[in-house]
Amino acid sequence: MAFLEIDRLSKTFGNVRILKEINLEIEKGGFLVLVGPSGCGKSTLLNCIAGLEPITSGEIRINGRNVAGLHPSKRDIAMVFQSYALYPNMTVAGNIAFGMEIRGVPKLERDKAIARVAETLQIGHLLDRKPSQLSGGQRQRVAMGRALVRDPQVFLFDEPLSNLDAKLRVDMRTEIKRLHHRVKTTIVYVTHDQIEAMTLATKIAVLRDGVLQQFGTPAEIYNNPANMFVADFMGSPAMNLLAASVEGGSEGDVRVSIDRPNAPPLSLPVNGVGEALRPFAGRNVVFGIRPEALTDPDGADRNAHSVVEGDCLIDVVEPAGSDTFAVTRLGGKEVVARLRADARLQPGQTARLAFNLDKAVFFDPSDQSRIA
Structure with a gap:
C-alpha cells in the first residue's frame, strides 16, 4: 500500500501553471527521487509536500491522511536543504538539539537523541565544533542529523549535495544510501543529477515543464524510456x-x-x-x-x-x-x-x-x- 500519495496535484503562480496534474506514490520506506532540468518544478513539488507552498488543487496523503492545507509543523516531516541552514553561533550538538529544545524535550532525552544520530552519521567527534570549523561534507551530515533526530514519517532532501565537490558528492551519496538502509524512513529527494537519481532511488519521477514524463524504477526509466526526453536525459553518456x-x-x-x-x-x-x-x-x-x-x-x-x-x-x-x-x-x-x-x-x-x-x-x- 502507498505510504505517500500525490493525487492530481497542480500548482499555479498567478497565471503560470508550475505543476500540472502530478500523480505519484511511494511505499513506506521507499526512496523517491524527483529529477529533471532546472525549472521543471521538482523543488516546487517538494515544497508543496513540505507545506512551504500551498497547492492549487489535488491532494497529498501521508499514511492515508490528507495533509494538503496543514501547517508544515503538523505534517511530521523533516527537510534537509541545499544550503545546510546551520546556526553559526551554535555547536554541532546545539544545532542538532535546537528543534527538540524549542519543543520542550527534556535534556536527558535530547542528549540520548544526539548520541544516537551522531553514531549513525559518525560525527561524534564533531559535537563541540562550530559550523565554521567543518568541511562541506561534515556540515551536510549535521544538517541530516538535525532532521534525523526528529524521527519523522518522511524525509525531504532538496538538492543536498549540489554545493559539494565531485568526489565528496560521491562519498555523501554512499552515506545517504547507507543511512536509508539503516533508518528505513520514506525519503523524497530532489536533484538535477541523473546519476544521483539512478544510484539512490527505489522510484524515479522525471519532470519537465511541470509535467510528469515517466515514473518507475531506475531500471524501468533507463531501459524503457517513455519518450525521447527521458531517453536523452537519463544516462551518462546519453542515449x-x-x-x-x-x-x-x-x-x-x-x-x-x-x-x-x-x-x-x-x-x-x-x-x-x-x-x-x-x-x-x-x-x-x-x-x-x-x-x-x-x-x-x-x-x-x-x-x-x-x-x-x-x-x-x-x-x-x-x-x-x-x-x-x-x-x-x-x-x-x-x-x-x-x-x-x-x-x-x-x-x-x-x-x-x-x-x-x-x-x-x-x-x-x-x-x-x-x-x-
Whole structure:
C-alpha cells in the first residue's frame, strides 16, 4: 500500500501553471527521487509536500491522511536543504538539539537523541565544533542529523549535495544510501543529477515543464524510456538518438536503414519489434541505442538474442580508464560507442561495431513518443 500519495496535484503562480496534474506514490520506506532540468518544478513539488507552498488543487496523503492545507509543523516531516541552514553561533550538538529544545524535550532525552544520530552519521567527534570549523561534507551530515533526530514519517532532501565537490558528492551519496538502509524512513529527494537519481532511488519521477514524463524504477526509466526526453536525459553518456527509415511492408522482415557518411546506409533487422514498426514502413523514426549497447564485437553481450555488426568510421577515441569511448557518425549525428578498455582503435579508422538490438528503442519523431 502507498505510504505517500500525490493525487492530481497542480500548482499555479498567478497565471503560470508550475505543476500540472502530478500523480505519484511511494511505499513506506521507499526512496523517491524527483529529477529533471532546472525549472521543471521538482523543488516546487517538494515544497508543496513540505507545506512551504500551498497547492492549487489535488491532494497529498501521508499514511492515508490528507495533509494538503496543514501547517508544515503538523505534517511530521523533516527537510534537509541545499544550503545546510546551520546556526553559526551554535555547536554541532546545539544545532542538532535546537528543534527538540524549542519543543520542550527534556535534556536527558535530547542528549540520548544526539548520541544516537551522531553514531549513525559518525560525527561524534564533531559535537563541540562550530559550523565554521567543518568541511562541506561534515556540515551536510549535521544538517541530516538535525532532521534525523526528529524521527519523522518522511524525509525531504532538496538538492543536498549540489554545493559539494565531485568526489565528496560521491562519498555523501554512499552515506545517504547507507543511512536509508539503516533508518528505513520514506525519503523524497530532489536533484538535477541523473546519476544521483539512478544510484539512490527505489522510484524515479522525471519532470519537465511541470509535467510528469515517466515514473518507475531506475531500471524501468533507463531501459524503457517513455519518450525521447527521458531517453536523452537519463544516462551518462546519453542515449544515442538518430534518424532512421523503416523498410519492410506487409510481409517479410522489417529493417531500419541508417545513413553513414561516404558509405551505403547501414541496414539493421528489427524483428523483435517489427510488428510495432510495420505501420511506419517508408517513414522516418528515431532509433535509440545506449552507448553500452554499441560496442566492439568481442565485448558484445553473449546473452543477447539479436546482435548485428556494421562498419563505422571512427572520428574520435576517448580512453576513460575502465572503458574506451569511440565517436562515429550515423543518421547525421554524432554517436557514442562504449568499448572495452583495451580496444585498439584510431581516429580515421573504419571499425566493426556490434549493435545489441535487444536494447534498441524507437520513437515517433512527430511527438517524440515511444513506438517500441
